[in-house]
Every structure is written in C-alpha cells, then in structure tokens.
Amino acid sequence: EAGVVQSPRYKIIEKKQPVAFWCNPISGHNTLYWYRQNLGQGPELLIRYENEEAVDDSQLPKDRFSAERLKGVDSTLKIQPAELGDSAVYLCASSPGAQGNTGELFFGEGSRLTVL
Amino acid sequence: DAKTTQPNSMESNEEEPVHLPCNHSTISGTDYIHWYRQLPSQGPEYVIHGLTSNVNNRMASLAIAEDRKSSTLILHRATLRDAAVYYCILRPWNSNSGYALNFGKGTSLLVTP
Numbered sequence: 001e002a003g004v005v006q007s008p009r010y011k012i013i014e015k016k017q018p019v020a021f022w023c024n025p026i027s028g029h030n031t032l033y034w035y036r037q038n039l040g041q042g043p044e045l046l047i048r049y050e051n052e053e054a055v056d057d058s059q060l061p062k063d064r065f066s067a068e069r070l071k072g073v074d075s076t077l078k079i080q081p082a083e084l085g086d087s088a089v090y091l092c093a094s095s096p097g098a099q100g101n102t103g104e105l106f107f108g109e110g111s112r113l114t115v116l
Numbered sequence: 117d118a119k120t121t122q123p124n125s126m127e128s129n130e131e132e133p134v135h136l137p138c139n140h141s142t143i144s145g146t147d148y149i150h151w152y153r154q155l156p157s158q159g160p161e162y163v164i165h166g167l168t169s170n171v172n173n174r175m176a177s178l179a180i181a182e183d184r185k186s187s188t189l190i191l192h193r194a195t196l197r198d199a200a201v202y203y204c205i206l207r208p209w210n211s212n213s214g215y216a217l218n219f220g221k222g223t224s225l226l227v228t229p
Contacts, residue, residue, distance in 0.1 A: 004159075041221060045216040045218070091160075105217055107159030107161065108159050
C-alpha cells in the first residue's frame with residue numbers, strides 16, 4: 001500500500017516569491033493534516049481537513065498561507081508571499097475515518113522549504 | 117490538552133536496551149499515551165500506544181505507571197537505525213475521527229556502536 005506522498009521534497013526560493021506543496025494521502029483516509037516543523041522543534045499543526053472541509057485552521061497564518069483539498073483527496077498548501085521565517089519542513093499526514101481509527105497518523109516524508 | 121515532559125536527549129550503546137521516559141502528571145483518565153519517532157529527514161512514524169496496561173509490539177514495549185502519570189518506551193535491543201527523535205503524546209479517547217496530535221520537542225536518541 002502506498003504511503004502519503006508529498007512533493008516537492010526540496011524547494012529553494014527567494015523571499016516574496018510564492019510556493020506550493022502537494023500532498024496525496026493514503027487511499028481511503030478521510031482526514032488530512034498539514035504540519036510545519038521548524039529546525040529542532042516538533043511538528044506543529046497548520047490545518048486539518050475532514051474530507052473537503054477544513055475543520056481546524058486556527059494555526060494557519062491566513063494572511064499568506066492558504067490550503068485546499070478539492071474532492072476530499074489531494075491537498076495543496078500555498079504560501080504567498082514567502083518570508084524568511086517560513087523556512088521549515090512542511091509535513092502532510094492522513095488518518096482513517098472514525099471507523100477503524102486507532103489514532104495513528106501516517107506522515108509523508110515532508111517538503112523542505114528554504115527561503116533566501 | 118495535558119502536557120508531556122521528556123528529556124531532551126539520551127544516549128545508548130548498540131544492542132543494549134533503551135528506556136525512554138515520559139512524564140504526564142496532568143493526564144486525564146481517558147487519555148491514550150502515544151509514541152511516535154522521527155528518523156532523520158523523515159516524517160514521524162507511529163511506534164506504539166496504550167491506555168492503562170503495558171503494551172508490546174514488534175517495534176517496542178510501552179510500560180505505563182500504575183497512576184498513569186508517567187510511561188516508558190522500551191527498545192529491547194537498540195540498533196543504529198533506532199537513532200531518532202522520540203515523541204510522547206497524549207490523545208483523548210473520545211476525540212473525533214481526526215484528532216491532531218500535539219508534538220513537543222521529544223527526546224533525541226543517539227545510538228553508538
């Protein structure tokens with residue numbers, strides 16, 4: 001079974017440029033999460049989707065960050081414009097719906113963003 | 117959410133057992149204890165979870181104190197591939213289908229040959 005797939009793995013941009021990250025969750029997983037991980041820190045939640053609906057986006061900096069999950073499958077996280085402080089690893093995770101959910105989250109390998 | 121406290125780092129010799137502690141003195145009676153680990157340049161991966169009883173799986177064992185205010189992740193024979201950051205996380209049992217785990221800084225485990 002394929003795991004959570006993210007792209008790109010690495011991205012280097014100059015500040016004020018836009019950037020987008022893509023995530024394909026595990027097939028059948030209703031819940032999708034975007035986390036941000038700064039160097040030396042644990043991952044921090046940015047947004048959580050239940051199917052197409054963003055049910056928790058309280059930590060998403062809405063002035064420059066946006067996310068979408070069309071058709072309740074793939075998701076895209078966008079930053080526009082990027083700032084130096086956005087340099088981090090952006091992790092996508094998914095989990096099954098209520099039935100069969102043991103609380104396990106399945107993570108992708110992450111997208112490492114460097115803003116110059 | 118109840119918080120967990122872990123040592124910043126630990127070191128172990130290869131092929132020896134490793135005991136990774138976690139304190140969660142404010143744990144609720146219905147919180148599950150989850151452990152994840154993150155290998156270098158990888159996303160976190162699930163290791164084990166439990167509620168009250170000790171748990172074993174192919175990766176590790178989880179020992180939970182009787183008062184549930186602390187727990188210990190046990191790697192029975194550490195290998196170089198076990199070098200990672202280990203996160204101890206509490207998850208409410210009655211959380212809805214998509215509970216977002218709250219990661220702390222975790223414990224960075226160094227395994228030496």
